[in-house]
Amino acid sequence: MPTTYYIVLSFVLFLIGTAGVLVRRNALIALMGIELQLNGGNLAMLAFSRELGDLKGHVFAFFIIALAAAEAAVGLAILVALFRGRQTVNLDEATLLKR
Amino acid sequence: MTFNLRLIPLLPFLGAAILMLFGRKWKRDTVLLVAAGAIAGSCLVAVDAFFTALPAAASKGGLHDVVGTWMAAGSLKIDLALRLDALSGLLCLIITFIGFLIHIYSSGYMEHDPDYPRFFAYLNLFCGAMLVLVLGDSLPVMFIGWEGVGLCSYLLIGFWYSSSANADAGKKAFITNRIGDLGFLIGMFLLYQFTGSLNIPEITAAASGGGALMQTLFPGTIFAAPVAFWAALFLFIGATGKSAQIPLYVWLPDAMAGPTPVSALIHAATMVTAGVYMVARMHALYLLTPGAMAIVACVGALTALFAAIIGFAQNDFKKVLAYSTISQLGFMFAGVGTANFGAGVFHLFTHAFFKAGLFLCAGSVMHAMGGSGDITIMGGLRKKLPFTHGVFLVCWLAICGVPFFSGFFSKDSIISGAFGTEIFGEGLLWVGKAVGVVLMLAALGTAFYMSRLYFLVFTGSETRASDEIKHHIHESPGAMVGPLVVLAVGAALGGFIGLPGGLLDHPEWNLLADRLAPVLGPEMEVSRSIELGFMVASVVLALGGIGLAYLFYGGGYREPSRKFAAAAPRFVRLVQDKFRIDELYGLLIIRPIKRLAKGVFFVVDRILIDKILVEGSGAIVGVLARMARAVQGGDVQRYMAVFAIGAAGIVYLATRPSVPDVLKVTVSGLSVDVDARRGSKPASRVQDYSFDFDDDGKPEVTGAAPAAHHAYPRAGTYTVRVQVKDPNWGTSTSLKQKVEVR
Amino acid sequence: MNAGGATAVDQVVFWVLAVLTTFFAGFTITRRNPVTAVMSLVATFFCLAGIYASLSAHFLAVIQVLVYAGAIMVLFIFVIMILNREEVAPFSIRPLRVLGVLGGVYLLTKLVDVVGVGLPEAAPGVTPDGFGTVAAIGEVLFRDFLFPFEAISVLLLVAIVGGVVVSRSHQKEVAAVEAADYRHQIEELAHHDYPGEPEAPTPGHH
Incomplete structure (x- = not known):
């Protein structure tokens, strides 16, 4: 399959992730949206890697997966702390940034 | 010849500054020492x-002192310069003494x-400003003093500002003067425009030449008159404000709200005479234009009579003196207006x-009467206030023009000068006689109301x-009586400096x-018979006025005065109300302006x-x-949305094809050149251009x-459409422009 | 449809996986129940692993299943178990956010434009032998990217420590946050027209 198709698919994936992050109230689902975005990026990496015949793309995808794992760990830990503090994971109520 | 003239106004200014800064804490004696010193x-x-x-310098334009350049702009250069000649010197002596x-x-x-x-402090400030006024070598410097004395007048009239009547009187004086000052300014501008200078000696020189100042202004209209006429007239409007002449005299009676020494110094002896001084100073200009002179003389004479009549019925000591001052200022204007500048x-x-x-007598009397100036409750004060009475007697005789007191000589020289003047030519010959009468x-009238x-x-x-x-009545303390006596001596003997020498065959x-003479030109020659005749006539008038007043008021209100008041009550009332001029102004001027102000x-x-x-x-x-605030909600998701929108906006702007705001089209004959480059540099981006010169889609x-070139088959108006595409970003834009080919 | 030299099998595999990926991804973000969401996310990841394989990224496909569909998903499910709560209104659709999504769409279409221009219409030729295998990646990873590789392991360690610290129950901080919240509420009340203290009940009055 031509690389363009993979790229388009990766963008679609990224967009769905973005939409999830933007419109969902549940912080968990928002985190899942972020995972989707990362996977969109990964897909693009791999597609280009094949196009160019260069394995560096694979290495970066590998790093991104590791990063995603770290991000999920810390992000979920923050959610747990948030839940402990205010008994909710509703992002609309987590507006401490404006203080 | 230079002389350290700046010291004369500087000393009072320094006194004022010191008193304003430190005077509050000082003892009264120290304050007096600084001020009087x-x-x-x-x-x-x-x-x-x-x-x-x-x-030594009299014939060479007097003493001169240039402090520095005040302003220089283009051809306009104004020095902060002072000049003392016989005229300004005399005024300086009067003011300081x-x-x-x-x-x-x-x-x-x-x-x-x-x-x-x-x-x-105010008194010192006033003296300094007044000295600048008389010493100023150019009209703007004079104007500083002119405005300075107006300010001090305002400050001192409203000195007891806690009473709103006093503050209102101050404002009235200030605003009325502003109207006059506008005239003064316009006069100044006219003179600058047509002589190119504001320096008084230079204006005098230009006036002697005539030339520029005799050009006709507003030709063809009813306002057609020489520049000199308009300049002189506008300057005179300034003078009517400062010197309380018709029609701007109304502030002076109200100015009596100030302390009596202020009335004596500012509103009788010095400031109000500034207008007369100014006309005398600018005599060269006024001599050019008999029409303006006639206006000055007539206004002066009418003011003299009008104010005297109002003085008949006033019952406030200071008000009578205020109208008397207006009247006497009228005499002075009549004098300068008939070219008797010396008189x-x-x-x-x-x-x-x-x-x-x-x-000052009025002050002394009011001091004795517990502050009241109502003459209807006075009477018989001769014995209780002997010194004040003596001084008042001398000054009264002087103002009435009883022979050998000062007023006799000066008033007589004005009246005989008015009859004898030769300044008015064809059509204006009546002015001298009428003014004299x-x-x-x-x-x-003067003799009558003063005697009353x-x-x-x-x-x-x-x-x-x-x-x-x-x-409570008692004679005033020595500090008040002393100056009174000195002034009485001046009032009695002052006339002898201006003896009608010609009459006695000793002009010197x-x-x-x-x-x-070096400043104002030689004294006018009046024939001996005229002079003598008017001397006799004015003595008769003075004594007649005094006699009439004695009949009416000698030793208190007498039968004839009561009869007269009963016979014409409405007329007496009208005069007491000062002919209701204030009310007239209120109706015609103040009320419309107030309405306008309210609207604005x-x-x-x-x-x-x-x-x-x-x-x-x-x-x-x-x-x-x-x-x-909507963006700054603390909501991470919203931040992210804004970020996405911003990024999209930046990408949108960055990926549009690079095109100019307007196509550059050069037409020559039937062919055109169209350039769609943005700026002069060649674009680094690769873009596809398609030029459609007749907008038909092909x-x-x-x-x-x-850029592209095209030749049209025939003349006409075409629309050029340029489509620009960026193949890398898939964006396109089109530009349109009308071209006219002939 | 001709996709530039790809075999029919390739095409079928791609389209099936692509449609499934998109479907499950959309399902993930639209489910109200987090467990359903996380399950469809797992499905998305599996499909993606298939796509990775079709791109000759065999090693990455395996990693994807192991790390994402395995480790990360387990983490999610644990957390869901801790804080599982039904949502009343799961979507917070506001104009600004919709605009943001549209902005994202615009950005990506632009990217497609520019990427599409540089890419050939045809699929690349045969990949070299061993492309995407563990051996090949390992060679690049440990020869050219040794330092980033070690750095990533440090990052993971830090993430673990961070996760523990953040989610640990610490009474003091919680109390501080609550106090801050309380103060905030009082401030807000002070800005409103507060009716004042309720009146003390009068004895004998119900």
């Missing part, structure tokens, strides 16, 4: 300049006033003494006041005319400024703030070149 020092310098240095006496007098009069230092200045000099004396009537004042206040056996006041006896206030202040500008800008900030030229 400053003015005495200034007086000594003026005496030195006038008597020692001036004689009488100013000094009044400082001394004030130390007694204001003894118990809590604002003692402030009073003396006008002579009357200014004698008037300064006797009127200052009269006012009116002045004689005014002189009769004298008889009602000092004669009679009984004081008409309450017992409480009567018990007229010291004043002798001194003033509503439209400009309430709507434009308050609603639109102030509240509008507040509302805009509010809306913007609400928008900014491009004539396509390719990567940003």
